Amino acid sequence: MLHAQTEPDQQTVIQISDNVKIGGKDLVIIGGPCTVESMSQMEQVASHLSIAPVQALRGGVYKPRTSPYAFQGLGVEGLEILAKVSQRHNLPVVTEVMAISQIETIAAYADMLQVGSRNMQNFDLLKALGQAGKPILLKRGLAATIEEFLMAAEYILSHGNPDVVLCERGIRSFDxxxxxxxxxxxxxxxxxxxxxxxxxxxxxAVGKRELVAPLAKAAIACGADGLIIECHPEPEKSVSDARQALSLEDMVQLVHNLRPVAEAVGRRIPSLKNQPQLIAA
Amino acid sequence: MLHAQTEPDQQTVIQISDNVKIGGKDLVIIGGPCTVESMSQMEQVASHLSIAPVQALRGGVYKPRTSPYAFQGLGVEGLEILAKVSQRHNLPVVTEVMAISQIETIAAYADMLQVGSRNMQNFDLLKALGQAGKPILLKRGLAATIEEFLMAAEYILSHGNPDVVLCERGIRSFDxxxxxxxxxxxxxxxxxxxxxxxxxxxxxAVGKRELVAPLAKAAIACGADGLIIECHPEPEKSVSDARQALSLEDMVQLVHNLRPVAEAVGRRIPSLKNQPQLIAA
Amino acid sequence: MLHAQTEPDQQTVIQISDNVKIGGKDLVIIGGPCTVESMSQMEQVASHLSIAPVQALRGGVYKPRTSPYAFQGLGVEGLEILAKVSQRHNLPVVTEVMAISQIETIAAYADMLQVGSRNMQNFDLLKALGQAGKPILLKRGLAATIEEFLMAAEYILSHGNPDVVLCERGIRSFDxxxxxxxxxxxxxxxxxxxxxxxxxxxxxAVGKRELVAPLAKAAIACGADGLIIECHPEPEKSVSDARQALSLEDMVQLVHNLRPVAEAVGRRIPSLKNQPQLIAA
Amino acid sequence: MLHAQTEPDQQTVIQISDNVKIGGKDLVIIGGPCTVESMSQMEQVASHLSIAPVQALRGGVYKPRTSPYAFQGLGVEGLEILAKVSQRHNLPVVTEVMAISQIETIAAYADMLQVGSRNMQNFDLLKALGQAGKPILLKRGLAATIEEFLMAAEYILSHGNPDVVLCERGIRSFDxxxxxxxxxxxxxxxxxxxxxxxxxxxxxAVGKRELVAPLAKAAIACGADGLIIECHPEPEKSVSDARQALSLEDMVQLVHNLRPVAEAVGRRIPSLKNQPQLIAA
Structure with missing residues (x-):
């Protein structure tokens, strides 16, 4: 078993679907709404983002909400939507898992399981994900140190799952x-x-859509292996995080604008013409 | 159902054992080690703290540890130690629950179940604790706002358990x-x-034993309903958090010194002579 | 010269006026408005607080304001008000110094010079205050470590002024x-x-008047040598920091309520009958 | 007078020397040591960085140090070194001003005056810099909000100096x-x-030299108008901040690597062939 903190002479590349890998020269762009709301919403998202293209879709079906009275997600119905849209557009999907009891179900529908910030040190969940059989997207806790973040990954690795993608998503501060x-x-x-x-x-991280593009560029310039970005057919109508979602048009434009930044640091964002499998789909 | 944020005209008083309540005029002092290490350790703790007296014992048997390679606690063996010592000294015990799968077992042994800082927004655990049938000690997350803290309590309340004690335990900062x-x-x-x-x-909160006493006094002066303090027969040999544990002698002395502070703000820390049930034990 | 970080076997006691010292068994309570607004305002404050009694008055005449367009204080006119009220009520006054050019003037009117949080590491000001000939009230910077705070005091001490009172006033955080x-x-x-x-x-620190009293008690319980508290004849009409000022009646009540807390930790807040010099005045 | 918070339809471009401007399409890279130590040090720095090229030199001669016992800088001797090296290499220089009393002297030697983080809200210094007659490099305070940062600039602008360059340099956090x-x-x-x-x-911001390059790229990708980077002929021998200084070779390499990133976001880092005045020098 590799430890998380082994020095990265050898970069781990994680296959999340037949045609999408994270960690190699090609960057991965994951797009989609905060919350899966309906089939038509996700169909709009997927068909629009396919022309960017993005490499994967995101969408929450089990939602960690500050208040118990807020909408908690579509659950299995949402998973079914995700799976259908994923298949139709040949786009792998990532969605959040909040409890051990959800792992098996989500793993049956999704290509990658996300651990949210609030659960970064939910150690029993991490241990169970060591046996999930799917790659894990582990988000950094809101006040987690780098050391704690790596150790959270280590919980998953040491319990049997070598496929962990780390995700920085902003930390709490005073402003x-x-x-x-x-x-x-x-x-x-x-x-x-x-x-x-x-x-x-x-x-x-920023919570305001007008600041997403410059930070997306910055992330790639500093060496990130990819991005996960919220977008929505009608951002202002999003059931959650409406203030930070890009429109689908802005998302496509952003992916286009990111390409030269990726190239400037020796990376690549796949375009349609070098993704023959997507064209074929 | 009462909401957590109802204004506190009426203070909720929570009964954690036959003779111990939290939230009334009497303050509750909970003492004990970070980790339950052995029967003899806990016996020393309990017999020593009974002369303070403290009103309850703490001790971790399922330990949330940053590293998966650190000691994870004695588990059920630790629960059995806690239960025996609790009975012998007529002191209720509180211990941490980290997973839904542990709730039933811990509830069979302990008088109050603690949710640690890292799990303050482990919403599925909170929901399940709504059905635990025991009072919950909910610790504030390391970067949780007051609103988020109250909403975490609301998850437990709204799922059926009205007995939630909030615990401030320090937040992350730059120094x-x-x-x-x-x-x-x-x-x-x-x-x-x-x-x-x-x-x-x-x-x-402070992580240094020499700073615990002044902050304990401050907490009571500002209106807290009680304290939970780490102490150990041989602090420097504690398997975890050795730097912050008080010796048992210092703990007894601290309780003694807290009494006039409690009285100065119209509260009371029970002494042996007004706890006949303890003397009888 | 004593260094700031010498271990405090010997507590420095600083005389700020004939009858007021900071650092001994007697605590010092300093009250007054954020900003000196008029003679009648300060006269109301002083006459009211004399019955508490407080030991000193505060009031800003040079105001550090985030915006250059906000009211910057009455300047020398304010100093004259402070001095007259101080003399009439035999209450020493502390006011903020923001620039080297103000030191001589302020020192002619006030008993103690305050360095605000924003200037805690204005090293040239600190060096100059080494020669001010008056005690200094040094407020902790909003994100200053304990080490940096002590070293800021060291700048004043090492430049000739041994009379530095440290003041904790809250640090920046996420909530x-x-x-x-x-x-x-x-x-x-x-x-x-x-x-x-x-x-x-x-x-x-808290910025809300309804939270000032519990924190004042906590500060004393944890060992502080005194308090500086904002109060105003008509808090809601204060030209600055209106939300946090106590009414004069609440301030008098607070001093009364602090007395038993001070006694509970072996300190004392002077009352009128043990301050003959104030009665005589 | 333009207010700092006017929306930036029109970008202010600030001329800091005959051939260097900040705020236009061309980015500005400022390099140099934390502290001016000697003529030979600065000569090495300037001659080496001229081949990058950088557009300006930095070097502290009045040093804000946490401890009064730490080296406080070479003062006027350092200014003379800066001025000679600046002239010889046709590179404008920026250096920190800590006190009103230093403004006139520093303005006689340097092309741009830096206000350090600790002085961001030293309002009297800011007001005086409104009359300095030179561009100001204003660094963000360690815990300053964006609003406070802009208002600090407003102090300078509203007192007569329209030439303020803002500099983000990292904020305090828990890790x-x-x-x-x-x-x-x-x-x-x-x-x-x-x-x-x-x-x-x-x-x-990062304090570790191995992390400077990726963050420099990120800063440019997100739209910064330039960079100020510490470098030293022998980083490990630097009298201050040794851990974060790049070697001169690494600095030259970094400027080279930044060029494609700048172009990817529609900006440009001048190279020798489009800086004829430098070649002629």
Missing amino acids: NYTRNVLDLGAVAALKQLTHLPVIVDPSH | NYTRNVLDLGAVAALKQLTHLPVIVDPSH | NYTRNVLDLGAVAALKQLTHLPVIVDPSH | NYTRNVLDLGAVAALKQLTHLPVIVDPSH
């Missing part, structure tokens, strides 16, 4: 102009401390 | 001279925002 | 329910690290 | 793996909130 503070110093540090891929979620 | 920053402003605010009892853990 | 987070762990630590007196400003 | 947390979300926000140029100091 509420941005929702959180995106800690790209942690991304740069992680790229030197671990062989695991590291991606960035600029949407939750 | 590492103290382990965390004890946020007594939050305690004062909570006493105005909720009817639920609020206690304070100065040990985890 | 905006309270204005800042009062760090009483730092107060407890400072009492062990330095021989200099340490006082607490609960008003700026 | 000490990096010295501070570089807040590129603030940079992105500032580019939308103000017409003033915004540059980034990755060296002080």
Whole structure:
């Protein structure tokens, strides 16, 4: 077993579907809404983002909400939507798992399981995900140190699952102009401390859509292996995190604008013409 | 059902054992080690603290540890130790629950179940604790706002368990001279925002035993309903958090010194002569 | 010269006027408005607080304001008001100095010069205050470590002025329910690290008047040598920090309520009958 | 007078020397040591960095040090070194001003005056710099909000000096793996909130030289108008901040590597062939 903190002479590349890998020269862009709301919503998202293209879809069906009275997600119905849209567009999907009892079900539908910030040190969940048989997207806790973040990954690795993607998504700080503070110093540090891929979620980090694009570029420039970005057919109508979602048009434009930044640091964002399998689909 | 944020005209008083309540005029002092290590350790703790007296014992048997390679606790063996010592000394016990799968077992042995800081927003655990049938000690997350803290309690309340004690235990900040920053402003605010009892853990807040006593006094002066304090027969040999545990002698002395502070703010820390049931035991 | 970090076997006691000292068994309570607005305002404050009694008055005449367009204080006119009220009521006054050019003037009128949080590491100001010939009230910076705080005091001490009172007034954190987070762990630590007196400003720490009293009690319980508290004849009409000022009646009541807390930790808040010099005045 | 918070339809471009401007399409890279130590040190720095090229030199001669016993800088001797090296290599210089009394002297030698983080709200210094007659490099305070940062600039603008360059340099947070947390979300926000140029100091932000390059790239990708980076002929022998200084060779390499990133976001880092005046020098 590789430890999370082995120095990254050898970069781990994680296959999340037949045609999508995280951690190699190609960056991965994951797009989609905060919450899966309906089939038509997800169909719009997928068909629109396929032209960007993005490499994977995101969408929450079990939602960690501050209040018990807030909408808690569509559950299995949402998983079915995700799976259908995923198949139709040949786009792998990632969705959040909040409890051990959900692992088996989610793993049957999704390609990658996300552990949210609030659960980064839910150690029993991490241990169970060691046996999930699917790659894990582990989000950094809101006040987790780099050491604690790596040790959370280690819980999953040491329980049998070598496929962990780390995700920086902003930490808590004193200024509420941005929702959180995106800690790209942690991304740069992680790229030197671990062989695991590291991606960035600029949407939750800043919480304002007009700041997502510059931070997405920054994340790639500093060495991130990919991005996970919230977008929605009608951002202002999103059932959650409406303030931070990009429109689908802005998302497509952003992916286009990210390409030269990726190339400037020796990476690549796949375009349609070098993704023959997507065209064929 | 009472909401957590109902204004506290009426203070909720929670009975954690035949003779111990939290939230009334009498303060509750909970003492014990970070980790249950052996029967003889816990017996020393209980017999020593009975002369303080403290009103309850603490001790971890399922331990949330940053590293998966650190000692994870004695588990059921530890619960059995806790239960025996509890019975022998007529002292209720509180211990941490980390997973839904542990609830039933722990509830069979312990008088109050603790949710640790890392699990404050483990919403599925909170929901399940709504059905635990025992009082819950909910610790504030390391970067949780007051609103999020109250909403975490609301998850438990709204799922059927009205007996939630809140515990401020320090938040993360920039100075590492103290382990965390004890946020007594939050305690004062909570006493105005909720009817639920609020206690304070100065040990985890400061992380240095020589700073525990002044903060314990401060917590009581600002209106806390009790304290949970780490102590150990041989602090420097503690398997975890050795730097912050008081010796048993210092713990007894501290309880003695807290009494006039409690009285200065119209509260009371029970002494042996007004706890006949303890003398009889 | 004593260094700030000498261990405090010997507590420094600082005389700020004929009858007021900071750092001994007697605590010092300093009250007054954020900003000196008029003679009648300060006269009301002083005559009212004399019955508490407080030991000193505060009031800003040079105001550090985030915006250059906000009211910057009455300047010399304010100093004259302070001096007259001080003399009439035999109450020493403390007011903020923001620039080297103000030191001589302020020192001619006031008994103690305050360095605000924003200037805690304005090293040239600190050096100049080494020659001010008056005691200095040094407030902790909003994100200053304990080490940096002590070293700021050291700048003043090493330039010739041994009379430095430290003041904890809240640090920046992620929750905006309270204005800042009062760090009483730092107060407890400072009492062990330095021989200099340490006082607490609960008003700026929490920023809400209804939370000032519990934190004032907590500060004293944890060992502070005094308090500096904002109060105003008509709090809601205060030109600055209106949300945190106590009414004069509440201030008098608070001093009354603090007395038993002080006694519970072996300290004393002077009352009128043991302050013959004030009665005689 | 333009206010700092005017929306940046019109970007302010600030001329800091005959051939160097900040805020236009061309980015500015400022390099040099934390502290000016000797003529030979600065000569090595300047001659080496001229081949990068950088557009300006940095070097401290009045040093804000946490301890009064630490080296406080060479003062006027350092200014003379800076001026000679500046002239010889046709490179403008920026150096820190800590006190009003230093403004006139520093302005006689340097091309741009830096206000350090600790003095961001030293309002009297800011007001005086309104009359300095030279551009100001204003560093963000360690716990300053975006609003406070802009208001600090407003102090300078409203007192007569329109030439203010903002500099993000990391904010305080809970993880000490990096010295501070570089807040590129603030940079992105500032580019939308103000017409003033915004540059980034990755060296002080992370405090570890191996993390400077990725953050420098990130800063440019997110829209910064330039960088200020610490470098030293023998980093490990630097009298201050040795851990974060790049070697001169690494600095030259970094500028080279930044060029494609700048181009990817529609900016440009001048190279020798498009800086004829430098070749001629």
